[in-house]
Amino acid sequence: MNNKRTTTDLSARHFSRYGEFLVSFELSKYGWNVYNPVYDEYIDLIIHKHVCEDCGKNWNLTPVLVCKKCGKDFSKTQKNKIIAKKICANCKYEMVGNKRKCEKCGSKNLINRPTCDICGGEIEMIDHSCKCGSKNYVTKFRTIQVKSSRIEYKNGKSKNTYAVDMKPRDLIKDKYHFYIWCLIDDDDKPHFLVMSVNDFKRVMGDSLKGISFFKDQDRQHFSARDFGKWKEFLNEFDKLE
Numbered sequence: 420m421n422n423k424r425t426t427t428d429l430s431a432r433h434f435s436r437y438g439e440f441l442v443s444f445e446l447s448k449y450g451w452n453v454y455n456p457v458y459d460e461y462i463d464l465i466i467h468k469h470v471c472e473d474c475g476k477n478w479n480l481t482p483v484l485v486c487k488k489c490g491k492d493f494s495k496t497q498k499n500k501i502i503a504k505k506i507c508a509n510c511k512y513e514m515v516g517n518k519r520k521c522e523k524c525g526s527k528n529l530i531n532r533p534t535c536d537i538c539g540g541e542i543e544m545i546d547h548s549c550k551c552g553s554k555n556y557v558t559k560f561r562t563i564q565v566k567s568s569r570i571e572y573k574n575g576k577s578k579n580t581y582a583v584d585m586k587p588r589d590l591i592k593d594k595y596h597f598y599i600w601c602l603i604d605d606d607d608k609p610h611f612l613v614m615s616v617n618d619f620k621r622v623m624g625d626s627l628k629g630i631s632f633f634k635d636q637d638r639q640h641f642s643a644r645d646f647g648k649w650k651e652f653l654n655e656f657d658k659l660e
């Protein structure tokens with residue numbers, strides 16, 4: 420007996436959530452942080468990222484700990500290598516470790532000096548700057564509506580098509596709003612179509628004015644092999660940038 424279960428065993432409700440999760444993880448590959456709205460108002464995900472203004476690389480908002488002298492980066496794995504040096508403000512005597520007063524003159528006025536284990540230079544906390552040299556970043560926010568589809572079957576026979584329901588209320592007029600269609604093939608493998616609202620309108624053309632669309636009865640059926648007229652949007656995650 421074959422106990423293997425696939426996406427087809429999920430209820431429609433769970434499948435729609437499943438699609439949102441798959442899209443979320445896919446988006447995180449492109450450096451997006453993903454959030455769920457508290458209420459479901461046609462927006463399924465809010466995504467957000469910081470990138471370098473000049474080269475577009477992902478930006479780290481947390482400051483870095485580096486040696487002023489040799490440039491060694493202590494931020495990630497090297498924190499335990501930082502030498503806890505204390506310098507007496509009175510006689511300038513240098514000590515290492517948890518000292519409360521100067522070993523030489525007895526002064527309690529000690530200055531902390533996090534010190535590099537390689538060159539003895541002072542470690543400072545500086546704002547992140549990009550490898551390209553830029554000190555400027557931009558914050559991006561996008562809203563996403565996810566629609567998911569499995570392969571359509573009729574009388575137990577694959578139609579080799581996907582079907583996506585689109586409605587007038589989905590046409591949010593905002594250039595930062597996007598649709599991601601998550602299409603699961605018969606091998607349980609996801610395919611993603613990424614498009615803006617305007618992309619959708621362009622491809623729909625006149626059928627956007629059709630009665631069935633107005634009546635919420637429109638259903639886009641398209642080939643599961645080549646995605647039909649929607650294929651130009653396959654993996655177009657760059658559109659979100």
Ligand SMILES: [Zn+2]
Nearest residue numbers: 471474549551
């Ligand atoms: Zn850069």
Ligand SMILES: [Zn+2]
Nearest residue numbers: 486489535538
């Ligand atoms: Zn150093």
Ligand SMILES: [Zn+2]
Nearest residue numbers: 507510521524
């Ligand atoms: Zn001293």
